[in-house]
Amino acid sequence: MLKFIIKRILVAIPTLLILISISFILVHSAPGSPFTDDRDISPAVMKNIEAKYHLDRPLYVQYVYYLKDVVTWDFGPSFKYKDFSINELVNASFGVSVKIGFWAFVLAMGIGVSCGIVGALNQNTKIDYAVMSFAMVGVAIPNFVLGPILVVLFAIYFKVLPAGGWNGGGIEYVILPVIAMSFRYIASIARIMRASMIEVLNSNFIRTAKAKGMANSYIILHHALRPSILPVVSYMGPAFVGIVTGSVVIETIFGLPGIGQLFVNGALNRDYNMVLTLTIIVGGLMILFNTIVDILYVVIDPKIKY
Amino acid sequence: MKFNKLANAALAAFLLATTAYAGQELVRGNFAEPATLDATLGEGVPGSNIMRDLYETLMSEDGEGNLMPGQAESYTISDDKTVYTFKIRDNANWSNGEPVTAQDFEYSFKRGVDPKTAARYSWYFKILGIKNGADILAGKKPVDSLGVKALDAKTLQITLGQPIPYFLIGISHVTTSPVPQKTIEKYGKKWTNPANIVTNGPYKLSEWVVNEKIVLVKNDNYYAKDSVKIDKVTFVPIPEQSTELNRYKAGEIDYLYELPKNQYKNLVKTVPDEVKVLGRVGTYYYYLNMKKKPFDDVRVRKALSYGVNRKVLAEKVLGTGEIPAYTFVPNIVSGYTAPIPAYQTWTQKEREAKAVKLLTEVGITPSNPLKFELLYNTSEQHKRNALAIASMWKKVFKGAVVVTLKNQEWKTYLEEKKAGNYQVARAGWIGDYNEASTMLDLLTVGHSSNNSFYNNPKYDKLMNEARVTSDDVKRNKLYQEVDLMVAEDMPVIPLFQYSNARLVKPRVGGYPKVNPLGAIYTKHLYIKN
Numbered sequence: 162m163l164k165f166i167i168k169r170i171l172v173a174i175p176t177l178l179i180l181i182s183i184s185f186i187l188v189h190s191a192p193g194s195p196f197t198d199d200r201d202i203s204p205a206v207m208k209n210i211e212a213k214y215h216l217d218r219p220l221y222v223q224y225v226y227y228l229k230d231v232v233t234w235d236f237g238p239s240f241k242y243k244d245f246s247i248n249e250l251v252n253a254s255f256g257v258s259v260k261i262g263f264w265a266f267v268l269a270m271g272i273g274v275s276c277g278i279v280g281a282l283n284q285n286t287k288i289d290y291a292v293m294s295f296a297m298v299g300v301a302i303p304n305f306v307l308g309p310i311l312v313v314l315f316a317i318y319f320k321v322l323p324a325g326g327w328n329g330g331g332i333e334y335v336i337l338p339v340i341a342m343s344f345r346y347i348a349s350i351a352r353i354m355r356a357s358m359i360e361v362l363n364s365n366f367i368r369t370a371k372a373k374g375m376a377n378s379y380i381i382l383h384h385a386l387r388p389s390i391l392p393v394v395s396y397m398g399p400a401f402v403g404i405v406t407g408s409v410v411i412e413t414i415f416g417l418p419g420i421g422q423l424f425v426n427g428a429l430n431r432d433y434n435m436v437l438t439l440t441i442i443v444g445g446l447m448i449l450f451n452t453i454v455d456i457l458y459v460v461i462d463p464k465i466k467y
Numbered sequence: 468m469k470f471n472k473l474a475n476a477a478l479a480a481f482l483l484a485t486t487a488y489a490g491q492e493l494v495r496g497n498f499a500e501p502a503t504l505d506a507t508l509g510e511g512v513p514g515s516n517i518m519r520d521l522y523e524t525l526m527s528e529d530g531e532g533n534l535m536p537g538q539a540e541s542y543t544i545s546d547d548k549t550v551y552t553f554k555i556r557d558n559a560n561w562s563n564g565e566p567v568t569a570q571d572f573e574y575s576f577k578r579g580v581d582p583k584t585a586a587r588y589s590w591y592f593k594i595l596g597i598k599n600g601a602d603i604l605a606g607k608k609p610v611d612s613l614g615v616k617a618l619d620a621k622t623l624q625i626t627l628g629q630p631i632p633y634f635l636i637g638i639s640h641v642t643t644s645p646v647p648q649k650t651i652e653k654y655g656k657k658w659t660n661p662a663n664i665v666t667n668g669p670y671k672l673s674e675w676v677v678n679e680k681i682v683l684v685k686n687d688n689y690y691a692k693d694s695v696k697i698d699k700v701t702f703v704p705i706p707e708q709s710t711e712l713n714r715y716k717a718g719e720i721d722y723l724y725e726l727p728k729n730q731y732k733n734l735v736k737t738v739p740d741e742v743k744v745l746g747r748v749g750t751y752y753y754y755l756n757m758k759k760k761p762f763d764d765v766r767v768r769k770a771l772s773y774g775v776n777r778k779v780l781a782e783k784v785l786g787t788g789e790i791p792a793y794t795f796v797p798n799i800v801s802g803y804t805a806p807i808p809a810y811q812t813w814t815q816k817e818r819e820a821k822a823v824k825l826l827t828e829v830g831i832t833p834s835n836p837l838k839f840e841l842l843y844n845t846s847e848q849h850k851r852n853a854l855a856i857a858s859m860w861k862k863v864f865k866g867a868v869v870v871t872l873k874n875q876e877w878k879t880y881l882e883e884k885k886a887g888n889y890q891v892a893r894a895g896w897i898g899d900y901n902e903a904s905t906m907l908d909l910l911t912v913g914h915s916s917n918n919s920f921y922n923n924p925k926y927d928k929l930m931n932e933a934r935v936t937s938d939d940v941k942r943n944k945l946y947q948e949v950d951l952m953v954a955e956d957m958p959v960i961p962l963f964q965y966s967n968a969r970l971v972k973p974r975v976g977g978y979p980k981v982n983p984l985g986a987i988y989t990k991h992l993y994i995k996n
Contacts, residue, residue: 191878191879192878192879192883193877193878193881197882198510198587198881199881199896199916200510200588200590200915201590201914201915201916202587202589202590203582203589203590203593203605204605205605205606206586206604208606209585210585210587213585241502242500242502242503242677243502243503243505243508244503244504244656244657244659244660245677250677254677254678309709309710312713312717313713316713316714316717317716323717324713324714324717324719325710325713325714325717326679326680326703326714326719327676327679413705413706413707413710414707414710416679416703416704416705416710416714417678417679418676418678418679419678422678423678426499429876429877430878
């Protein structure tokens with residue numbers, strides 16, 4: 162096990178390096194610089210701006226500077242938001258994204274898994290159809306539609322929740338974004354869970370358990386749940402990273418100061434440092450969570466060993 | 468006991484609910500996160516909106532954008548109009564209580580013009596015409612040679628290289644605000660942090676959450692604090708217009724940055740009192756790349772221009788107070804009356820007939836069509852405008868003009884346009900100060916936004932002449948002459964003059980009916996009780 166974890170970490174280093182290099186090349190090959198503007202900047206001023214951010218150096222030197230930033234975990238100044246360093250901006254917004262993401266994830270897992278089980282147990286009955294239609298709707302409605310609907314309903318019509326803002330993350334500011342964000346994942350998880358549960362319920366060991374006269378609820382909780390949740394677990398890793406790092410859509414709809422907005426604005430502003438930093442963070446998280454998922458596999462499924 | 472607790476809770480909730488909206492508090496939608504709150508380094512409209520409340524310049528503006536004294540209570544101008552001497556108010560103070568001095572202004576101007584400061588708006592000091600400013604910006608002269616000098620603590624002398632007629636208007640721009648030298652030197656880049664920042668305007672910074680809100684509170688050390696009504700103003704960056712509208716409807720913001728155009732008609736019907744439309748010093752136009760054939764031919768340029776039905780574009784495609792533009796300078800510019808070029812007096816039918824005739828003369832016919840790409844930066848509204856105009860051309864020229872729409876993301880578009888890698892490109896220019904040259908300078912040789920590569924020595928000569936003409940009437944006559952040349956040479960196709968339509972809650976008073984630069988200071992607003 163320990164050997165496995167060490168191996169994963171060792172593999173992660175070149176993976177991240179490749180990721181950094183590719184993003185570095187892509188970001189720098191986008192036309193326009195962070196300082197492209199429709200107002201006239203004198204060449205002497207431009208020279209100083211470029212020198213300030215090392216943009217006057219050859220690309221490979223900039224690349225080395227950048228690697229140094231990564232290693233020291235100090236990502237330098239933002240090219241756009243002059244009053245802040247990248248570290249400050251990311252630190253401030255990361256908590257917001259994690260909070261929203263965490264609750265959305267918990268909600269999606271809780272409701273998704275339950276819906277899946279209910280559907281599987283009542284396969285091809287009205288209950289199954291009802292639950293799965295709900296899941297289909299979830300997959301079909303994009304969050305940029307659901308978000309505004311929630312806002313219109315709860316903030317404008319009933320006036321029970323705020324339409325947006327964060328204000329330090331009070332519960333009333335979290336509810337709508339969490340629902341809007343989790344909806345799609347609830348749907349996917351329910352579908353994966355249902356399919357896998359049905360498969361497990363039809364397998365030989367369950368039939369044996371039934372034959373032994375065990376109670377249905379006991380069979381489901383002690384025998385069926387663990388093997389059938391495996392596909393959900395493998396979906397979970399990337400889904401969690403996706404939820405935490407990136408819902409630009411949810412963030413813009415609800416005016417949340419999270420990572421997603423930084424990412425998109427960073428790309429539009431050619432804020433090189435910002436884009437590269439977030440790429441590394443997302444990449445790193447992705448590797449981390451895939452590793453966690455692999456470890457969870459061992460915990461859940463005794464058949465799997467590393 | 469239990470009842471008491473409940474009653475207390477209810478009372479607290481009630482108080483909370485009422486205090487949230489009671490008093491002189493305003494929440495302004497502000498589109499985007501400002502790039503900085505350092506006035507000298509500032510850029511962009513969202514930042515300017517906030518900094519106009521935080522800082523005060525030598526000259527300021529009233530609610531309608533008319534010039535009025537700011538930090539300077541009076542000034543004298545030398546006979547040759549090149550030396551301005553300002554007397555700074557005795558009671559002009561920084562938010563920490565220290566007096567604002569002439570040295571503060573000297574420091575700030577020099578900081579702005581110093582290439583080492585690397586200020587994005589440093590070009591602004593060039594157009595102000597301060598002595599040696601352009602040379603310092605070009606790195607040819609030392610910063611100390613700038614024509615700004617503190618004669619004593621409250622007397623500031625600014626020397627210009629040549630008379631600049633719009634100089635006083637120019638120094639009401641937020642870029643020319645004083646910034647606190649001691650604070651900057653003490654905290655470096657961190658000086659704009661709410662804990663460190665010192666400003667001299669009606670408000671001071673109280674809270675800053677990136678991408679969520681910026682909160683300002685009244686500055687008790689401001690000399691005119693008694694006339695400032697609003698105690699607390701919050702700026703909320705909301706890039707998405709429909710999101711902003713929802714939050715307005717939910718009662719969370721009082722004042723939109725801009726309303727979604729497709730909602731305008733509906734809003735005018737449902738909340739007519741809350742829809743506020745202001746004309747702007749700004750023109751929406753198309754560049755014609757005169758370095759590329761056949762756009763080097765004035766007949767082609769005129770034909771394309773005549774072929775656009777501006778009334779339909781302004782009223783039907785846009786329809787939120789935009790005005791059809793036949794000349795480059797908006798009529799709303801103070802002291803300026805836009806001239807009426809011949810083609811404006813024709814009917815649209817006449818214009819179209821003339822357009823077809825011109826193209827036929829050049830040999831462009833449905834069997835030998837003119838094919839080109841129309842470049843615009845990615846946006847729904849630019850796309851709608853481009854589609855409308857392309858279909859107008861298609862109809863008028865009956866297939867002799869074939870347009871392909873091409874959109875690019877903003878920075879890519881800017882690069883392509885500057886490099887001349889385009890044929891026809893969308894553009895818009897919002898004036899930096901309320902004077903005709905803020906628009907007309909664009910088409911002079913060497914201007915970074917002369918993307919048509921228009922080169923008419925007479926145009927440049929008249930502009931240079933206007934620059935040194937201090938008589939307002941005479942100068943505006945020259946501008947009119949230049950503006951007519953745009954209609955005659957048609958290096959660009961003026962399409963419409965910008966407007967700004969927003970919703971403002973009825974409880975907000977003091978919102979102006981006119982304000983050409985769209986510079987709305989919170990100090991001029993109040994909450995009706």
